[in-house]
Amino acid sequence: MSEDRPSSACLQAHARRYAGAGDGPVLRLLLILITWLFLSIAVLLPLCVVFVEAFARGSDVFLSALVSRETLQALSLTLTVTALVVPANMIFGLSAAWALTKFEFPGKPVLLSLIDLPFAVSPVIAGYVLVLVFGSSGWLGPVLSELGVKVLFSTPGIVLATIFVTFPMVARPLIALMEDQGREEEETALSLGAGGLRTFLTVTLPNVRWALFYGGLLCAARSFGEFGAVSVVSGHIRGLTNTMPLHVEALYNDNRVAAAFAVASLLASFSLFTLILKFVLERKLPDDVREAERVR
Amino acid sequence: MKLELENVTRRFGPRSVVDHVSLEIASGQLVGILGPSGSGKTTLLRLIAGLESxxxxxxxxxxxxxxxxxxxxxGVGLVFQQYALFRHMRVFENIAFGLRARSGKERLSGIEIRRRVSELIHLVQLEGLEDRFPRQLSGGQKQRVALARALAVEPRLLLLDEPFGALDAMVRRDLRRWLRSLHERTGRTTIFVTHDQEEALELADRVIVMNAGRVEQDADPDRIYDDPASSFVFEFIGEASRLPVQIRDGLVWFRDRLLTSPRVEAPDGPAVLHLRPEHVRWTEGEGSIDVSVIAGRRIGPHRRLGLEIPGGWGRLEMDTDAATPMRIGDQFRVEITGGRVYAPSKSRPLQ
Incomplete structure (x- = not known):
């Protein structure tokens, strides 16, 4: 949860208030140092390496790696998958959160824990589950292949795998927020004569819109970067079913390190952009997002 | 609008939260439903609203x-304890919500909506706050927005769930008076739920006391206070102490003292005498009880004394003039000038 940022005028009072929380100044400094050190080694350094390595062989290599046919295909596949996964999960997340927080029904706790399942299960396992279901000897595979539908080693499989991995990302913050907001606003709207659709559009949706957008953003970031589950179902067909992360791996395995890092830097840039967007969102809409953050 | 409930029952699992409640509320009444938490009062209100079936x-x-x-x-107006204002709408839009939700022939023009909302804002004394968001309002202001919003659609019935529960004492007192005068001006049938007996007695024309899903007593505030229908109501409304007594030939005996004042409904045998502080009076006379002071606290113009009857026979409370000097350990005698012994069927002590 984000605290109000103190203005310089009240910094002293602020510091005094927090120093009083039971920790001496030495311990405080130590903890801050450890955090910085850890973040530098684990996050900042690798991130810098990506960009340094990407330009290690000059900008020509960097650019040609980016505009190669295979990279453009991977980029377009990744964008397609993200464009399908994010709206799907926003709709799913919203309806799941709506059902779980506004109604009472048997089996609710089970459903609630099921939503968290993708966070607990390794993405690779999720991928293999899809192979078991849609593979040529799987449950649905033979039926679907007779109908001419190809799920594995093509876009539908990649989309399904990504949906599985990302679906808690919209649902979870929404459930927490809507749980916190309760049902009384909807009940009031109904009592004032509004219909279900009007209540949803004018009361429920505006109340959760930033949390929904926020969840969508996290979902997009993960869709772009997902490796494990997608790796299992994509089949690694170059120029056809490789997403960006898979393409990075392929290039790396071919010993085209600079090209691999060039593509990786594109992915990293996207992540940084997401981070900035998240930050701007939090600054611009302090109340709503803080509320969403508080209950997460 | 006249409201009737016929044998209304609501169960959650095996438990009856509202248990065969029958009521009739005449048009224009201001009714308080009073009860401890878990007595079913909010569920009853939700049943009337249609929030529960x-x-x-x-x-x-x-x-x-x-x-x-x-x-x-x-067509009921609802006001919740936490107000449930539409948090992303300004005060004006909150109040206009019900008017905008109308369809077909009842639809109002923008100008008409503006006029109606202005009237309501004037009614609830919120002029100048039209463009505020709910988070920029104080508790009392939010409460009034919620009321204006509910009144905008001219509900047949106004239902308020713990309307003053989230406010501090001063604001609560002011709003109570204001709501009372608002009711006198609009004459709309209004039902509110509260756990605060003082609030119920002060605000309502009629108080319905609930306990364990049932109506314990349904009467005007004077009756509720002066003539509680059961030991539960006696103890829930106002201060009460209890004394173990014996009933013999319809007379109340406390040890060897005959108490002539209490009303008796119980058959012969051991029983419990319920007393209010005003039923205990300082005396020198016959049939009196020895007591010693064990506590004293200031209640408004009075001092309320905690008294103990030596020998572990029980404790009483009485009010004295605040100017009377009194110390812990002081001993004197009191007489009983009122109180009530309930029949066993009406003895349901407060949990």
């Missing part, structure tokens, strides 16, 4: 069965 029984508005009518068609 009854397991059994009927709800009638002006003689018409509305039991199957959904919330949106019942």
């Amino acid at each position: 009854a397991y059994e029984g009927r709800v009638l508005f002006d003689g018409l069965d509305v039991s199957e009518l959904p919330l949106r068609s019942r």
Whole structure:
């Protein structure tokens, strides 16, 4: 949860208030140092390496790696998958959160824990589950292949795998927020004569819109970067079913390190952009997002 | 609008939260439903609103069965304890919500909506706050926005759930008076739920005391205070102490003292005498009880003394003039000038 940022005028009072929380100044400094050190080694350094390595062989290599046919295909596949996964999960997340927080029904706790399942299960396992279901000897595979539908080693499989991995990302913050907001606003709207659709559009949706957008953003970031589950179902067909992360791996395995890092830097840039967007969102809409953050 | 409940019952699992409640509320009344938490008072209110459906029984508005009518068609105004203002809408839009939700012939023009909302803002004394968001309002202001919003659609019935529960004492007192005068001006049938007996007695024309899903007593505030229908109501409304007594030939005996004042409904045998502080008086005379002071606290103009009857016979409370000097350990005698011994069927002590 984000605290109000103190203005310089009240910094002293602020510091005094927090120093009083039971920790001496030495311990405080130590903890801050450890955090910085850890973040530098684990996050900042690798991130810098990506960009340094990407330009290690000059900008020509960097650019040609980016505009190669295979990279453009991977980029377009990744964008397609993200464009399908994010709206799907926003709709799913919203309806799941709506059902779980506004109604009472048997089996609710089970459903609630099921939503968290993708966070607990390794993405690779999720991928293999899809192979078991849609593979040529799987449950649905033979039926679907007779109908001419190809799920594995093509876009539908990649989309399904990504949906599985990302679906808690919209649902979870929404459930927490809507749980916190309760049902009384909807009940009031109904009592004032509004219909279900009007209540949803004018009361429920505006109340959760930033949390929904926020969840969508996290979902997009993960869709772009997902490796494990997608790796299992994509089949690694170059120029056809490789997403960006898979393409990075392929290039790396071919010993085209600079090209691999060039593509990786594109992915990293996207992540940084997401981070900035998240930050701007939090600054611009302090109340709503803080509320969403508080209950997460 | 006249409201009738016929044998309304609501169960959650095996437990009856509202248990065969029958009521009739005349048009224009201001009724308080009073009870401790878990007594079913809020559920009863939600049943009337249509937020819950009854397991059994009927709800009638002006003689018409509305039991199957959904919330949106019942025409009730709702105000919740936490106000439930639409948080992303300004005060004006909050109040206009119900007017904008109308369809077909009842639809109002923008100018008309503006006029109606202004009237309501004037009614609830919120001029100048039209463009505020709910988070920029104080508790009392939010409460009034919630009321204006509910009144905008001219509900047949106004239902308030713990309307002052989230406010501090001063604001609560002011708003109570204001709501009372608002009711006198609009004359709309209003039902509110509260756990605060003082609030119920001060605000309502009629108080319905609930306990364990049932109506314990339904009367005007004077009756409720002066003539509680059961030991539960006696103890829930106002201060009460209890004394173990014996009933012999319809007379109340405390040890070897005959108490002539209490009202007796119990048969012969051991019983419990319920007393209020005003039923205990300082005396020198016959039939009196020895007591010693064990506590004293200031209540408004009085001092309320905690008294102990030596020998572990029980404790009493009485009010004295605050100017009377009194110390812990002081001993004197008191007489009993009132109180009540309930029949066993009406003895349901407060949990």
